[in-house]
Amino acid sequence: MGRKIVVRQTKTALVDARREIVFRVFRFNAEFDVLPHYDDFALKVSRGEVLLDALNRIKAELDSSLSYRKSCRHGICGSCAIKVENQAVLACKANLFALADRYGEVLTLEPLNKRLAPRDLIANKSGFWENYRAVNPWLEAEIDESSPKENLIPPAINDRLNGADACVACGICFYSCPVVAENDRFLGPAALAKSYRFAADIRDQALGDRLRLANSDRIGIWNCVKCYQCHETCPKEVSPIDKIIKLHAISAENNANVDSIAFRHAKAFKTSIQKSGRLDEAANVIESAGLFGALRHIREAFSMLRRGKLPFGVKKIDKLDEVQKLVKSASAPQSPDKERR
Ligand code: FES
Structure with missing residues (x-):
């Protein structure tokens, strides 16, 4: 005789079983509307349901035009x-x-x-796709297409990709990035993570071009x-910021920056902090922009000078050795790719 199975449900579980949620949905049709509006749809939902x-239920039961x-x-x-x-x-x-x-x-x-x-x-994701396409998101390699065996890489080397290949190009990081919101030329987290994915692949033969692009002013990793x-929002735990930091390290090792x-x-900035524990703003402008480029900032320089904010020579701080130790530990290489090439 089969055993009778009794499923007990607590009162709380029953109360909790369905819950009413109002979905306030953005509505806009570029063909007819001048301005968007929001429509409210109320649904009783259960614990296992996802957005x-x-x-799907709103479309099937309440408004098929959604x-x-x-x-x-x-x-x-x-x-x-x-x-x-x-939140995306x-x-x-x-x-x-x-x-x-x-x-x-x-x-x-x-x-x-x-x-x-x-x-x-x-969403119109054309901006995202344009930037994604710009990093050549594919392996650039001379591969024998009729090779009898696969062109595999050892698991240890594959580990260096560090999950970068898990990206599904959903665009969530791109449309959550505050830099993209201000500067749509910035390649953005997903494209840079993809660039890292191939820069870290030992079979790829376009490292130089990838690093040159990744280090370009206004569009690359320095922005x-x-x-x-991007780390918070990525649904696939790719952590694009981690890949951007690794691109910095690979760039430094290859003098690409x-x-x-x-x-x-x-x-x-680092030299100044190492030397004195303070930021020497005048030296920083000259070293970053060059003497010629620094001339463009001459008005600001005079204005700072008038306010006593541009000292000549920077005084060393006390306990400079402590700061130097911190700089040293923060400068430790982070690239997984030391033996890459
Ligand atoms: S439907 Fe959600 S990721 Fe494919």
């Missing part, structure tokens, strides 16, 4: 990325109860980039302000 389930993107439903294609309460998430990975616990029972849903949304929650927003004004600025 994509709610969007537009959004989806494909795999498993966090692999990256197409369902949208913003909830201004993959809709197919974002649990509704967890979202309601965090933000309350009214959730505002918007596309990744409201300014360019062609329709409802669909990253290390706010860690010497032409970058930002690199000279950072180097002058």
Whole structure:
């Protein structure tokens, strides 16, 4: 005789089983609308449901005109990325109860980039794709295409990619990055992480070009302000900031950054701190921009001089040796690629 299985549910579990959430959804159709508006949809949702389930139900049960993107439903294609309460998430990975616990029972849903949304929650990601394409996100190598065996790399070397190949190009880091918001020429976290993915691959033969691009003024790694927003938001734990830091290290090992004004600025900053424990602003401008370039700042220099903010010669601080030790430990190489080439 089979045993009877009794499933006990506590009162709390029953109360908790369904929860009403109001979805305040960004609506806009670039073909007809001048301005966007928001529509509210209330749904009773259960514990296991994710945001994509709610969007599917709104479309099936409440408003078939709602537009959004989806494909795999498993966090692999990256197409369902949208913003909830201004935080970008993959809709197919974002649990509704967890979202309601965090933000309350009214959730505002918007596309990744409201300014360019062609329709409802669909983002126009052309800026993201352009920058992504710019780093040549593929292996550049002379490979025998009819080779009888695969061109494999040892697992230890593969580990150096450090998860960079897990990126699904969802665009979440790009549209959460405060630098991209100010400077759309900045390649952005995803493209730079992809650049690292191939720079760290021993089979790739375009390291020089990759590092030159990564160190270009206004678009490359020197524009990253290390706010860690990309680390916080990446749904695949790629941590683009980690890859950007590694690109800095590979660039330094390959002297790929010497032409970058930002690199000279950072180097002058370090030299000044090592020498005196203070920032020598005048020397920093001259060393970063060169004597000629520094002339462009002559007005600021005079104005600083008048206010006594431009001392000639910087006095050493007490306990300079402590600061020098800190500089030394912070300068330790971080590249996994020491024996790369
Ligand atoms: S539907 Fe593919 S990542 Fe969400």
